[in-house]
């Protein structure tokens with residue numbers, strides 16, 4: 212499963228709309244489950260459906276405090292679950308916690324088609340993120356540390372409060388370049404994806 216957090220003024224629907232628009236053509240099947248704060252987009256190729264796979268690439272998108280969190284993984288096409296009589300449960304899970312349906316993509320690393328498709332999906336996502344002016348970096352709003360004594364918003368990196376001079380401490384937020392997770396200064400590896408931090 213690949214996860215990223217994008218910070219800024221962006222909504223899950225911005226990403227869903229871009230994915231549906233892009234993949235609603237030719238060899239692809241695309242569907243959206245849920246809307247607004249939490250949603251799930253599924254994309255499959257017709258080969259994936261007919262080769263006994265019945266699988267799809269699932270994109271779970273959720274609103275977080277400062278933007279959106281996205282996870283891409285493999286999951287069963289919801290329509291398939293329907294034919295197995297599991298619609299209600301699967302749909303409910305998809306709506307309540309879209310992330311729970313996802314499985315790690317690399318477990319199916321032999322499935323080249325899925326991997327290629329997931330790359331294409333990330334490309335479409337990144338494009339939509341850029342268009343919305345969001346990024347893996349902290350938004351301006353989060354780039355402030357509020358002084359616990361006087362409530363003044365201070366720019367990141369400021370050792371002392373610009374208003375009252377109180378020390379702001381070593382806990383200054385930053386994000387992982389790779390996945391967008393908010394990390395504290397002084398951490399060596401990202402606690403989310405494990406990549407070394409700058």
Ligand SMILES: [Zn+2]
Nearest residue numbers: 358361372375
């Ligand atoms: Zn202060």
Ligand SMILES: [Zn+2]
Nearest residue numbers: 387390401404
């Ligand atoms: Zn990371």
